[in-house]
Amino acid sequence: MLRTLMATAVLAAFASAQAQDKPAPAPAQPWQQGRSAEQMESPLHPFAPNLTGRAAKDLPIDTLKVPAGFKVEVWADGVPEARSLALGDKGTVFVSNRISKNVYAVIDRGGQREVKTILKGMNAPNGIVFSKGTLYVAERNRITSYADIENHLDNPGEGKVVVDNLDPTTQPGHFWKFLAMGPDNKLYFNIGSPQNITMPTYMQASIMRVDPKTGVVENYAQGVRNSVGFDWSPKTHQLWFTVHGRDWLGDDSPADMLEVATRPGQHFGFPYCHEGDMLDPEYGKNRSCKEFTPPAAKLGAHVAPLGMRFYTGKMFPAEYQGNIFIAQHGSWNRTTKQGYNVIRVVVDGKNKVVKSEPFLTGFLTNDKGDPPMWGRPVDVLVMKDGALLVSDDYNGILYRISYKK
């Protein structure tokens, strides 16, 4: 026993001396964290957008595909790093950034689109929503509001703080937020997991809501690794949201998810249980997936579902009413890439997903390529005329999908 202890002490001293000679290797990045020993040399890596944007005329726009009867066209280019979309009462389309620092307004001038930078120098302003004349912006650390925005596109002012200190730890990963206005007139937003797989704090891996009148924040859903898209069912008024599953558990697992919250306070599994039925190799020990709310649908591994909207427009055929459109940003943590499209999900009255199929495809050109794609859908937006707008941050382009009988 004593000998074992001594041996351990000697080994520890030796290890510590070694540690002093050689500095520890670089800490893993949030996206690298959670790799197995065999994955340390993996060539898989996330893709970055072309932050200056690319002109539509230089891109193979005519290779994009939509179902028969539908048409896809470029609605606006020159909207660098176009991320989340929001629609004003007067038809202004607001567009956000994640890495860059701007919020844009795109104004339709009868066939020509004017792109105006209305907010600058923001801190990862990924989340935007328009409600009752006001534009709300979620930066990584706070939410601000800009009243009567469509009459003040050239001078939106400083903005009023709704809530601050949302990122007290300056978390390294998943710090960008999606923002939406709930039927309860509260602002809903995500706080992602700070790393690929880790034990989150009470604030992290959650969907929160804040009352813009009082600034009071509540935890709405937990165990949500990172959601960058949500909307409320026009039928049940329940919150539906997309979730990115963890990385480095293989090409085909776990699936990214479409979830539905039927009440506040549900736990959706992270970091214990993925895709509703797969325990995490580390955090899932001694747990059961049965204690968590399962997903409404598995969308496929690493497809990266982002923005989603229920279709409530009048333009598309009747069978599209109440369908969900989901923008999939596409896989990087997969040897053979998939996603990079917009999918259509059909839901019945009992929250059951009855069908899921590709709707807009053609961005993915070489599933083994680096990069494998020439564009990446981020968000979808139902326009007043019923057309669907799709943002692409890789190129800074907005596409419009319309239907004609």
Place this chain on the structure above:
Amino acid sequence: MSGAKAWLVVAALALAGGAASAADLEAGKRKAALCEACHGPEGNSVIPVNPSIAGQQVQFLSNTMLFFREGNRKDAQMTPIAANLSNADMNDLAAYFSSLKIAPPKHKSSPENAAAGPGLAQKFMCTQCHGPALLGVQHIPRIAGQQFDYVKTQLLGFKAQKRSDIDGNMTSAAQALSEKDIEILADYIAGIGAP
């Protein structure tokens, strides 16, 4: 205003005027004279602290110019120049310089550092993102054959958490480097010739 400064402003205004709407090699070439004053003829730098930009990854070049204009990166010379560049200018210039041939490096690595470099580049995960031959990919720059002083300055900046990067990867990676590691890596990297 000094003569040189006035010249810079005039040249920068001229750049901003010739806005092409898409990445265009010829347009990039027309706009490139000012860049070549510091980054060397055809983008191969002869000034130790300035990086070569010939043959650099196109996405890295355009993103980097944008970061200078938007204030993520700051430099006494680059900041005012980038301030006058449109996104289209950046795309044209990136396309042009990326298309140029990289001159063989003038830097000669010491034999010890040339021998130790590949191991360190692997150990500190340089090769993880910059690729096995350090040629870069997409938004990650080629560093093989880059100017010694420039590489060293950047690594010291990342280590001091004063040099911004797109996603925090470099700042994080540089924390593990000692000043001696940085010296060895810069000396090794600057001497790497064409693969």
